[in-house]
Each structure stands twice: as structure tokens, then as C-alpha cells.
Amino acid sequence: MAGSEGLSVLGAPAILWKLHIVRQLRQRDRTQKALFQELVPAYNHLLEKAELLATFSEKLQLEPSEATPAPHKGSWEEESRPDSAGVSSPATLKEKWQEEEEGLRLVCGEMAYQVVEKSAALSTQQLQLEERQDRLAALEARVVQLQEARAQQARQVEEQRVKNVAQRAAYEDLRVRTGDQEAALRRLQEEASYVLEGLVQLKARAATERNLRLERRERANQARVSQELKKAAKRTVSISEVPDSLGKGIREGTETLALAGEPDSLESEACEKWKRPFRSASATSLTLSRCVDVVKGLLDFKKRRGHSIGGVPEQRYQSIPVCVAARLPVQVQDVLDAHLSEVNAVCFGPNSSLLATGGADRLIHLWNVVGGRLEANQTLEGAGGSITSVDMDPSGSQVLAATYNQAAQLWKVGEAHSKETLSGHKDKVTAAKFKLTRHQAVTGSRDRTVKEWDLGRAYCSRTINVLSYCNDVVCGDHIIISGHNDQKIRFWDSRGPCCTQVIPVQSRVTSLSLSHDQLHLLSCSRDDTLKVIDLRVSNIRQVFRADGFKCGSDWTKAVFSPDRRYAVAGSWDGALYIWDVDTGKLESTLRGPHWIVRRLLR
Structure with a gap:
């Protein structure tokens, strides 16, 4: 059925063309017949008269030759005298014939002139008629196309109307279900708040009871020892x-x-x-x-505090392992599918036996490093957005992560859910680092602020307003260093309110890394360079470049090796570039699975 409709549509112009020709022929016949309908009888009448005059002229030419010539004088008299029988003389007839012939010639000339004019007018009208017929045929074809388009549009409108009805019904269904789910969510949130309040109360009650029991036990032990000593x-x-x-x-x-x-x-x-x-x-x-x-x-x-008994008090500054010498890697030791989406941050623990990875899937995975292999340890859940930065405290017992949901979150190793949420930024948090104590942290955000946090109370102890986006922060003993989008590295004293120093670089700063001796700072910027800054003289000591190395994003990271001998950075092509800090020479380029994937994508 669809094929026959297609053939009929394709054959329509040919049929219209034939009908147009037939109509033109018929119209020309009618027009010419109407124009010559009066001329043909007149022309026939003229032909008949011409034949009659030709006959008369032949007879008149023969009669003078056959008759006897008469005297010249008497002949004029005879001619002037009418015939007794009432018949006109040949001279009279000849004059009449000449007059009629002259009149007929005039009439024929006029009629011929009229015929020429009529023919010219006829040709002009015929041309106009043909033009109008062509326009009419084109308009008819256009009408046919518009009718077909209208029919198609009508079908599409009907189909769209059916779809709209179905979508409206689905939308109403979704709206009803969304309302139900929102009501259920509100109920669950209320229940969760009640459960949380109850849990907090239970924990407080349990802590109070435990403290009371420990205090009673301690008093009893003191009394018993005192009696025995007495x-x-x-x-x-x-x-x-x-x-x-x-x-x-x-x-x-x-x-x-x-x-x-x-x-x-x-x-x-x-x-x-x-x-x-x-x-x-x-x-x-x-x-x-x-x-x-x-x-x-x-x-x-x-x-101790709260009447509880414990061992030694917690050290404020934890000991940091010291690396004597670092060895350059030569090949990939282990490859794992760690996250469902991009991996945005990695961080080793203080003793390098624990690795934390954070990704866009809002999860943090902890891995045990055993014999050069990664073994899954734990998954930390509850992040409100994609992870942008991960850091571990000097004791390796807590994990701090920056997220896209304008907050940083704190986990305790061994507990799957978040312990604290540090909220207060107005844009995504790009960096979160522990200070040299696990009770304090620093965060940087794209809202142009750097914040110091007291983790014991989850309280922002200080807010530093900056004129540019903060992409990364590092912390020393009494100093905070931040890298910004305005091509500057700023130094802040934890004990003072103002910026102590500003070091400009050539492009946007993407990351910072502080050596363990806190004497050198490594920065990575969008001009495809790494810079080593000597903090003792506040001067750029080395600038690292390499063919093929390109800083592909505002969150590209570069770090020192544990012994500060090497600087490592990842390039946009998926390769790792390693420079010797002392000589400035490119020591190695590691091309692993990331480099292969980038090559395949290109």
C-alpha cells in the first residue's frame, strides 16, 4: 500500500503535464475558431465574387474580338444609348465591375489588415494564455504539494497530541508519586532526627554512667590501697x-x-x-x-577529663615517618577498578601501608598496601558530593575529604559513616588538609575563602577572605600556604590575621606540596611548569618543563617524593613525569594504563 502511494506521488507531475498540454490544445482550437469564424464566410464570399468577376472579364475580352467593328463615332453613341432590351452595355458593366473590383480590393485590404491585427492580438493573447496556464499548472502542483504537506502535518499533529496526552498522564503519575515520596522522605527525616536525638541521648547517658562507674571503681581502689598501706x-x-x-x-x-x-x-x-x-x-x-x-x-x-581513666594524654604533634631515600618506580605494580566514576584524589597514610582514594561516585575507598598489591580495606560512605581532595591525619586514624556540596567531611578509620561535616563554604570545597595535629584542619574553596577548623567541636575558628579562587592549601607549623586562580601563592600566619607574603607565578596555581622538612614548596600551574620555592629565601629555585607534559586541568596535582629528591606530576596524556629536584633533569616518564586509554581515545 505504501509502494502504490509512492508511485502515485511520483507519477502526479507527469499526469499534470499531459493534462496541461491537452488543455492548451483545446483552448487554442477554441480561440482560433472564434477569431476566424467571421473571417471565413467573408473570405469565401470574396472568393466567389472574384471567380464571378474573372468569368465576366473573360467574356468581355472575347466579345469585342468577335463583333464587327463599328465607326468610332457611332460606337460612342451606341454605348451611350441604352439597350432596347433593358440590358446594360459592356462598357457600363466594365465600369461597374471595375468599381466593384476596386471596392472589393479596398474591403480585402481592410480585412487583410484586420486579419493581421487580429493575428497579432491572437498571438499576444495566446502567449498570455500560455503564461497563465503555466502559472496555473505550477499553482496546481504547489496546491497538491501543500495538500500533501498539510496532510503530513495533520498526522504529525495528531501523533504529537497523542504523545502529549501520554506524557501528561505520565507527568501526573510522576507528580503524584513524587508527592508521596516527598511525604515519605519528610517522615523518614523526622524519624531520623528523632532516632539521632535518641542516639545522642543514649550515648550521653552511657558515657555518664561509664564515667560514674569508673569514678566509683577508682575511689574504691584508692580506698583499698590506702587501707592496705596503712x-x-x-x-x-x-x-x-x-x-x-x-x-x-x-x-x-x-x-x-x-x-x-x-x-x-x-x-x-x-x-x-x-x-x-x-x-x-x-x-x-x-x-x-x-x-x-x-x-x-x-x-x-x-x-582525665570527664572523670574517665586512661593512659598517657594524647600528643598534640604526632611523629612523622622520615624517608631516607626514595627509589624511582619503573612499572605498574597493580591495577584495580576502584570507583564507578573518575578518581579525583589519592592519599597515602603516614606509614604508606594504607591508601585512600576518592572519586566522583561520592565514595572513599581505603586500601591496604601489601607486597606492592592493593587489598580492599574499607569503604567510607556518606559524602554529599563528588570528592575533590583527600587527606589523612599524622596518626593515620582519620580521613578528611573536600566535596562538591560546599563542605568538608571527616571520617574515622574503621567507621563507615561520616563523623563530622564541616559546613560553611558557599561554593565547592577544592582542598582540605590536616595541620600537624589531628585536631585542626584547613579548607580552601572556590568561594574565595580559606577556613581553619577545630575538629573537636566541628567549629570554624577562622575565616580568611581572599580575592581569588583557592585551588589548593598546605600547612606548616604556624603557616598556611594557599594557591589561587589569580596566579599567586599566598602565605598566612596562623597566629596573625593578615597575609605575610605573596609569590606571583606565571599562570593559575593548580596544586601545592610541602616537603617534610618544611623548607621547600612545590607548585604546579597551568603554564605547564612545576616550580620549587625555597621558603628560607622565598625565591623560586627550580622550574621544571618537559616535552609532552601539559597541565590539563585546574586540579592537576604535583607532589614531592618522601625524601624531597624527586618531583612527580601527572600530564593530560595520562603519563607521569618525574624530575630530579637537585639537577632539574627529567628522570623518567611512566606510561601506564592511563596513557594507553588516552591514546585510544584520541
């Missing part, structure tokens, strides 16, 4: 008669003092006095009183 002070005893509980308490106390950093002389003195045999009651009483004081001091030292 009993022991009333009698003279040898070293073998010292109560086990007292000896255990003294040993625990001396161990605690050693861990807390007290001089070893106190422990040695106490041990020597208990090892010596007692020779008199006065000596024994003196020794026991000294022991009582020591034990009381130990018990008082073991008290």
Missing part, C-alpha cells in the same frame, strides 16, 4: 611480705610515670628501697609513707 605501715615487713596488690599498684604507677615522661630516678629509687631489707621500723615507716605519696600521685595523674 595496715602495712603499722608493722615491720620484709620484701617477701609486701601485699601483691600494693606491689602491683606500685609497679603500675612506675610504668605510668615512665610512659608519661617522668624521670627514671623515681622508679629506680622506689624499686631500690623495696628491694633493700628493712632493718628498723623507722626506715620501714619512712619507706611506706614515701610509697603512699607515690601511689597517690600516680592515681591523681591517671585522672
